[in-house]
Amino acid sequence: MEKRKQRKLQHLDLFIKLFDNNRPDVFQNYSFVHNSLPELSLSDIDLGTSLFNNKLKINSPFIINAITGGIEQGKEINRALASAAKELGIPMAVGSQYVALRDTSIIDTFKVVREENPKGIIFANSGAMVSLQSAQTIVDMIEANALQIHLNIPQEVVMDEGDRSFKGYLFNIEQIVKRLEVPVIVKEVGFGISGKVARKLADIGVSGIDIGGKGGTNFIEIEQERSRNTIGNLFKDWGIPTGISLVECIKSVPEHVDIIASGGIRDGLNTAKALALGAKCVGIAGLFLYILLTKGQNELINTIKKLEKELKLTMLMLGAKNPRELTRCPVVITGKSKEWLELRGYDVSFFAKR
Template identity: 40%
Template sequence: MQRAQRKLEHIKYALQLGDGPADTHFADLRFIHNCLPELNPADIDLSAEILGKRLRLPFFIDAITGGTDAVTEINRKLAQVAERCGMGMAVGSQYGAVRDCVSFGSYTVVREEHPHGLVLGNLSALATPEQAQAAVAMLQADALELHLNAAQELWMAEGDKDYAGLLANMVRIREALGVPVIAKETGCGIAEAQYAELLASGFTYFDCAGAGGTNFPAIETARQGNTLSADFAAWGLPTVWTLLDGCEALPSDAFLLASGGVRSGGDIAKAFALGADAVGITGPILRKVVEEGVDAAVAYVEDLAEDLKNYMLLLGCRAPRDLRKVPLVISGATRNYLDCRGYNLQAICQSRRV
């Protein structure tokens, strides 16, 4: 009952608190306009093959919920959005379900509604290989996200505080599975050093999940009737910064899912420009589904896709990956970040992960 109540409270406070207060810093990026795009809008193709599945839109509904029967209908509606839009979907953590053998239906409904689409399982990086196998089997998942959420667990009254041996455990899980394993943050971003460490351990799939979107430490604090301090409320690498660290650390053939406060067609275009292979959009779709229904959520996603196409037309890009070659102007705190990190600002402004 305690875990089920926590899942419901996560949704309640995610909607109540909204994004932030950390800034994604997408506003620090500006594209260089192309007045000769030499492109017909009909030639723009947003489709992409991601993790072995062809998506009409290279978007994900990123990990949200599951683990209690009370959220089954929410997951059903989210999966219906994914199916109708031709996008991927990741479920929320399956840890409690595989550990306690409960509430499977709140997850399996996703595969029922999205039978041939891209579905990602989600499990704590503290899980056992056997639990990981059960999580994948539960969904017939195309890949498994292993979430890294030390900040959330720190402020969760019931949280796991011991992360010693975490990377070795992740390797054991990856070696036991027959599907890709994605190293996923949960709102604090992945820094260059950790990208490199994970790469050295054989991981090539990442979900950066930067700061600026849904704030799980703030949610956990609110669940206890408290307010997180300003410093910790803004903790983590903003989404733009963790993507830039990915540009520095990752080879072009690594898979990078950009998530964390992605809210507009411009945000999406900039995420692709910074090397993303797909983009996760979570909070706004959840809100649309809960408050207005599936049709409204589908319309929201389709509007984002049209906005993305408009950016691509003005930049002369036929496919999202082409945005990596579009010149950028980088200013503000993000330029300071690049200077502090010793990155080659001029090179990054010209191209990324190509």
């Protein structure tokens, strides 16, 4: 158990060391068509949206995505994140709670989010092979509104002590989906979800898919730095880029499955692009954690407000008064993203001709 705690501490330290706010734009091949007659005022714009067939209503389409827990530093981080989520009326997710199933002394590092935000929308988090009983315990631990099940196979592969067998994931997730009373979201951690995998997840009844595309925090890079294992060099560019993964998933699942865009989204313009392509919300973890750890909670809140302002200004120029109307705005996809998607059989002209 101490090794797992040590790993979590190392992840936080290496995240700060490796954080790069100048990573390439994950939507650089995606452009809006300017609307010269938006017929809209800024005061008309409402960022409110909902998840899971209107079961969860939120003030704006941002989610403070899964970050940490299980260590003392994680408790204070989660407390600050929960406080920010409460003030802004947006959801947040905790990091993997598996460690708390075996060590009850650290449950409070997760429970603090519900104590800080008693009426807020909070997502629990577990791995894909957690038992139904443990999944229920994890949800009950923080009175969660939904459960995130994370997929992180490339990270496991390059981790010295990582798993080497990934059999039974889909079946186990299906059993949890069928029996757990709260919605289940399946979330990648930075390597993207393909259309084919998205269809499989939709077929077993998941309520949401968080694409976790390539372009944000790179856990292969972090694990390589942590262990000095050179195998990470081979796979450092592994994954499906965020914009591509989002289109593949949007075009592959029924409308009732909510798609959450995440993976290197750091401004309101790219948030608008993600929503226009069909995402219901945008999940951000790395940027928010970096701001919190380097500049504090107040600056984190200001950063999220800045993103909301940027999103509103983008919507104003497009003539979209709410996130739903963004899905009617044309988006032109070019370059390598267009090439990839067309080779994979996805018609990108659909987005351009709206």
